[in-house]
Amino acid sequence: MTTGTVAAIDLGATSGRVIIGRVGPDTLATETVARFPNDPVPTIDGLHWDILSLYGAALNGLRDAFRAEPGIRSVGVDAWAVDYGLLRDGRLLGNPLHYRDDRTARGVAAVHERMPHAELFERNGLQFLPFNTLYQFAAEERDILAFADQALLIPDLIGYWLTGGARAEVTNASTTGLLRTLDHRWDDALVAALDLPRGILPPLIAPGETLGALRADVAASLGAPSNVTVTAVGSHDTASAVVAVPMQADAAAYISCGTWGLVGVEVDRLVLTPEALAANFTNEGGVDGRVRLLHNVMGLWVLSETVRGWERTEGHRIDLPTLLDSAREVDPSRVPLFDVNDPRFLPPGDMPSRIDAWCAEHDLAAPRTRAEYTRSIVESLAQAFAESALEAGRIGGVDVRTIHIVGGGSLNELLCQRTADRAGLPVLAGPVEATALGNVLVQARALGLVSGTLESLRDLVARTHRPRRFDPHA
Numbered sequence: 030m031t032t033g034t035v036a037a038i039d040l041g042a043t044s045g046r047v048i049i050g051r052v053g054p055d056t057l058a059t060e061t062v063a064r065f066p067n068d069p070v071p072t073i074d075g076l077h078w079d080i081l082s083l084y085g086a087a088l089n090g091l092r093d094a095f096r097a098e099p100g101i102r103s104v105g106v107d108a109w110a111v112d113y114g115l116l117r118d119g120r121l122l123g124n125p126l127h128y129r130d131d132r133t134a135r136g137v138a139a140v141h142e143r144m145p146h147a148e149l150f151e152r153n154g155l156q157f158l159p160f161n162t163l164y165q166f167a168a169e170e171r172d173i174l175a176f177a178d179q180a181l182l183i184p185d186l187i188g189y190w191l192t193g194g195a196r197a198e199v200t201n202a203s204t205t206g207l208l209r210t211l212d213h214r215w216d217d218a219l220v221a222a223l224d225l226p227r228g229i230l231p232p233l234i235a236p237g238e239t240l241g242a243l244r245a246d247v248a249a250s251l252g253a254p255s256n257v258t259v260t261a262v263g264s265h266d267t268a269s270a271v272v273a274v275p276m277q278a279d280a281a282a283y284i285s286c287g288t289w290g291l292v293g294v295e296v297d298r299l300v301l302t303p304e305a306l307a308a309n310f311t312n313e314g315g316v317d318g319r320v321r322l323l324h325n326v327m328g329l330w331v332l333s334e335t336v337r338g339w340e341r342t343e344g345h346r347i348d349l350p351t352l353l354d355s356a357r358e359v360d361p362s363r364v365p366l367f368d369v370n371d372p373r374f375l376p377p378g379d380m381p382s383r384i385d386a387w388c389a390e391h392d393l394a395a396p397r398t399r400a401e402y403t404r405s406i407v408e409s410l411a412q413a414f415a416e417s418a419l420e421a422g423r424i425g426g427v428d429v430r431t432i433h434i435v436g437g438g439s440l441n442e443l444l445c446q447r448t449a450d451r452a453g454l455p456v457l458a459g460p461v462e463a464t465a466l467g468n469v470l471v472q473a474r475a476l477g478l479v480s481g482t483l484e485s486l487r488d489l490v491a492r493t494h495r496p497r498r499f500d501p502h503a
Contacts, residue, residue: 033051033052036049037104047061049101055493057494059466061462062093063089075127075132077130084187088247095251103259103476104243104258104259104472105262105468108183108264109183110267111205112125113180114186116179118178128160129160129376133159133160133165137167143224147306149163150301152209152210152216153206154299156324161204162205162206179231182205184198185231188240188261191259192243192247196232196240203314213233213314240260240261262472267321269471270285270436272470272487273466274463275460275491280427282421286414286441288330288333291321291323291325291326293417296322296427300424304423305424309324310420311324326369327375329441361404364408365409367388367409369413414432418448434457436461437461440461448499450502455499466490
């Protein structure tokens with residue numbers, strides 16, 4: 030096996046990137062060639078993703094990638110879960126709606142009238158989240174849903190535009206709520222029970238399989254060779270991130286920390302126990318048939334939205350490292366712990382006012398300064414992370430002795446340290462680019478550049494990207 034090169038399109042909820050990956054038996058290196066914002070657009074009919082701008086930025090990034098590295102052999106796409114585009118005869122029927130749009134409430138009511146969450150959990154293994162795809166489908170206007178002949182999740186939509194191949198990658202499809210837990214096939218009986226159109230659900234594809242070659246016109250516009258393929262990866266960004274967590278899965282919990290904090294363990298079978306249902310844990314598909322038993326925590330969204338609000342008020346950027354340094358000086362006993370998973374923190378808006386309201390309802394003194402708000406958010410996130418990591422171990426039967434934090438949150442030293450302190454366990458932080466690394470590794474294995482199980486891939490990550498250790502303080 031020799032070293033080879035692939036490209037990853039990694040779309041997050043606030044930004045996107047195109048990354049070149051160079052992989053071999055002892056090599057794993059990435060180079061970011063493009064980074065672009067992902068700003069949702071509010072209109073009169075709701076909050077939308079600007080999917081055409083994202084696709085255009087991804088194409089520009091691929092163009093730069095092929096210019097820098099003409100030997101790229103494969104492209105992989107990952108993105109966030111649950112959201113989708115509706116198509117008719119290959120044409121997109123409007124910009125996809127955002128999972129933070131408030132339309133999902135009526136979808137929840139419509140679904141639960143037909144089937145309560147406990148029964149859904151037995152069928153799909155998912156925690157209750159009001160924006161899961163089946164609730165979004167139920168909230169769609171019936172004539173629009175009936176007119177569509179295909180629904181493609183965001184990374185599948187990008188893959189379709191690149192290749193013409195319409196498939197639903199299974200790790201992301203598992204977040205829709207419409208996949209059977211037993212065999213990871215579309216649950217036709219559930220689709221019928223919810224009166225949803227079965228024909229819009231495309232055939233499934235697994236990570237490592239080839240979606241297709243770049244369309245001739247796309248390849249020509251990118252300056253790419255005609256034989257470059259698009260390889261299905263763990264297209265749910267968390268599925269890709271978990272591939273690159275340098276952990277021993279039987280002794281560790283992971284936190285994929287960005288806009289969301291996905292906190293869980295990896296197991297080899299579904300956990301559909303009453304305890305998992307009561308704790309609102311989810312069973313999502315992982316690469317190689319693994320199960321990501323996890324809980325969604327609101328994540329850095331609360332902090333980033335708080336900072337954005339202050340920036341809008343002042344008209345200039347706020348330096349986050351400086352803000353975190355000031356928060357570090359705040360005595361944690363002086364700030365309140367609040368429930369970061371309270372639904373009031375889901376939509377965009379004035380987070381400090383919502384924290385104040387939560388504190389008032391719970392007879393707690395609200396923060397007063399920006400440093401105190403920041404410390405309160407970090408402490409509350411750390412508490413939620415620690416509790417969820419330990420609970421994931423108990424529910425999944427994993428003896429958690431270490432917590433791994435990957436993604437952008439691994440750069441937040443205060444958050445990493447306080448998670449270690451509150452869990453009473455060491456935290457290993459990094460790699461930051463776990464999602465892109467997992468995307469790249471699945472492509473590389475499909476091409477024969479590396480081989481072996483997930484454990485082999487994680488060993489390569491551990492050898493090339495040493496994490497930083499945070500030991501718990503008393």
